[in-house]
Amino acid sequence: MGKKLIGNGIIESSRMILPEFRDAYLNEMREQERRGKPVLDEQEFQLIENILLESFHECTTVTLTVFNPFDDEVLRGVVTIIDKPNRKIKFVRSEEDYSWIQIEEIINASI
Structure with missing residues (x-):
């Protein structure tokens, strides 16, 4: 409990992320893994x-x-x-x- 009251502890302990933002973040990470199609001769x-x-x-x-x-x-x-x-x-x-x-x-x- 003591750590939460020191410095920025109150703000840090109350962080949360909305499911919509989490899904958008995961989709963005997946899109970054996308590869291009190889060109065949x-x-x-x-x-x-x-x-x-x-x-x-x-x-x-x-x-x-x-x-x-x-x-x-x-x-x-x-x-x-x-x-x-x-x-x-x-x-x-x-x-x-x-x-x-x-x-x-x-x-x-x-x-």
């Missing part, structure tokens, strides 16, 4: 497209790394549909689990 992009086509034609399992501003996603599955006009692929991980992925978001592919 033409050879890397061709390699990724060739692997996607091979998976589509031969139903082989591939591993894709999909860009995310905070943490990249590594997915393993088979390409079942290639939507050329929209530049998307349907990527099936299991019988019930699939997702549509933009081809531009893929930063790495391997068999």
Whole structure:
């Protein structure tokens, strides 16, 4: 109790933060962790497209790394549909689990 009355102790012990300010602060800290998308050269992009086509034609399992501003996603599955006009692929991980992925978001592919 004695410390609270010495110097600036009364003010220091009564600090509080509103939940709205806390959430805004945490959101700002998260935004500072955001990364930029890596730029792929033409050879890397061709390699990724060739692997996607091979998976589509031969139903082989591939591993894709999909860009995310905070943490990249590594997915393993088979390409079942290639939507050329929209530049998307349907990527099936299991019988019930699939997702549509933009081809531009893929930063790495391997068999």
